[in-house]
Amino acid sequence: MNARWTLILLALVFCPIGVALDIGVAACDITPDVNAHVVPLAGYGAREGEPATGIHDRLHAKVLFFRDDDTQAALITADLRSITPEFTRQIAEKTRHLGVVSENLLVCASHTHAGPAMYPEPFWQFQFGAYDPAIVDAMTTSVAAALEVAVDNAAPARVGFGETMLEGFTRNRRWEYDTAAREAAGEKPFVHPRLWVMRVDDLEGTPRAILVNFATHPTIAGADNMDVSAEWPGVLQRELERMHPVVIALYTNGAEGDQAPVGAKGEDDFARIEDFGSRLAGRVQSLADQITTVPGLSVSALQIHPRLPEIKFSDSVQAGEYAHLLDSALDALPRTADLRMLRIGGTVLIGLPGEPLGPVGLAVESAVLEVGFEDAIVLGLASDYVGYIVNEEEYAHGGYEVDLRSYYGPGLGDFFVKEVRSAVEGLR
Ligand SMILES: [Zn+2]
Numbered sequence: 001m002n003a004r005w006t007l008i009l010l011a012l013v014f015c016p017i018g019v020a021l022d023i024g025v026a027a028c029d030i031t032p033d034v035n036a037h038v039v040p041l042a043g044y045g046a047r048e049g050e051p052a053t054g055i056h057d058r059l060h061a062k063v064l065f066f067r068d069d070d071t072q073a074a075l076i077t078a079d080l081r082s083i084t085p086e087f088t089r090q091i092a093e094k095t096r097h098l099g100v101v102s103e104n105l106l107v108c109a110s111h112t113h114a115g116p117a118m119y120p121e122p123f124w125q126f127q128f129g130a131y132d133p134a135i136v137d138a139m140t141t142s143v144a145a146a147l148e149v150a151v152d153n154a155a156p157a158r159v160g161f162g163e164t165m166l167e168g169f170t171r172n173r174r175w176e177y178d179t180a181a182r183e184a185a186g187e188k189p190f191v192h193p194r195l196w197v198m199r200v201d202d203l204e205g206t207p208r209a210i211l212v213n214f215a216t217h218p219t220i221a222g223a224d225n226m227d228v229s230a231e232w233p234g235v236l237q238r239e240l241e242r243m244h245p246v247v248i249a250l251y252t253n254g255a256e257g258d259q260a261p262v263g264a265k266g267e268d269d270f271a272r273i274e275d276f277g278s279r280l281a282g283r284v285q286s287l288a289d290q291i292t293t294v295p296g297l298s299v300s301a302l303q304i305h306p307r308l309p310e311i312k313f314s315d316s317v318q319a320g321e322y323a324h325l326l327d328s329a330l331d332a333l334p335r336t337a338d339l340r341m342l343r344i345g346g347t348v349l350i351g352l353p354g355e356p357l358g359p360v361g362l363a364v365e366s367a368v369l370e371v372g373f374e375d376a377i378v379l380g381l382a383s384d385y386v387g388y389i390v391n392e393e394e395y396a397h398g399g400y401e402v403d404l405r406s407y408y409g410p411g412l413g414d415f416f417v418k419e420v421r422s423a424v425e426g427l428r
Pocket of ligand 1: 111217257355
């Protein structure tokens with residue numbers, strides 16, 4: 001055999017034919033213009049819909065675009081409290097010419113409590129204020145342009161994953177409800193501080209993007225902050241991008257419904273936000289450095305719309321200070337779940353449309369592993385908002401997440417576990 005044929009044969013052996021994964025990355029600014037528009041901040045009802053008074057730090061959206069031989073899909077992360085169907089619909093409409101089908105857009109919010117209110121329904125406007133549709137239009141125009149950039153710069157990519165358990169950054173904030181009964185039953189506060197990182201490299205191994213998932217609330221600043229801010233996820237992303245100037249950093253929240261940040265040090269809220277976000281960035285950085293990436297993974301995406309359980313308000317909601325809002329809640333709450341998943345190699349990203357408690361997230365991930373996938377990670381605050389996604393045990397303990405923010409009864413956690421388990425096969 002001559003040298004030329006030997007080379008061709010080697011190429012055939014070492015380069016699997018027909019599998020190519022291209023990834024594109026982009027970032028954009030989605031900060032609302034608080035001078036030209038009235039911009040109430042979503043997150044704390046105690047602000048009573050008052051408009052933002054300024055901008056502490058800018059809000060961004062980030063795009064990871066995936067293309068293999070069969071599928072085009074995008075993961076979009078945004079410094080927002082939660083995502084509305086209208087937000088995704090506008091992005092899809094403004095990018096229709098790119099050929100990414102709208103079902104393959106998975107849009108996730110960081111859950112910052114200092115992003116713009118953007119909810120069309122009176123029920124949410126009672127709590128977070130009315131908004132000017134022009135700010136949503138401006139944000140989705142920016143995101144659509146970023147998706148176009150990501151499609152344009154898509155190139156063969158290597159992908160790898162890493163994770164570690166990160167002590168000292170999160171606590172269970174629901175332990176304060178029904179504590180005596182919990183202790184009598186021998187319960188322990190649930191914490192699953194999984195720091196999960198996906199690194200995207202070019203074919204030479206130079207990093208292009210770092211996607212972070214860590215589940216806890218961005219609530220270091222309270223309702224008294226009236227300035228726009230991406231909170232600690234903004235510092236996290238900014239610091240990662242400062243450490244790696246060519247990298248775009250993306251952040252997704254996880255099963256954060258019962259998780260609150262701890263350990264942040266500083267003189268005031270924004271100093272504590274800096275401390276928390278930059279220390280987290282340091283931990284992400286050392287984890288990301290250890291990741292080995294591989295080329296040629298395949299991707300697939302899936303969206304289903306199962307009918308949600310019947311709406312059921314807790315007894316305390318029906319008797320409480322928000323009882324007069326229940327009719328408008330019935331008008332606002334979705335009847336079907338917008339449930340989207342994205343598979344990258346053997347790893348499944350599951351976007352849940354609300355705030356899953358930690359045990360629910362773990363049960364959803366376990367269900368995906370039982371079906372035979374290598375790994376699974378829940379992304380909270382994706383696509384839509386059904387409120388807190390609580391399991392039966394926690395529902396019985398009551399508290400804010402149950403009494404004010406659970407709308408579908410005690411079975412909602414199990415509902416999502418069951419729906420994900422039966423749908424995830426479709427990603428093979
Ligand atoms: Zn929340």
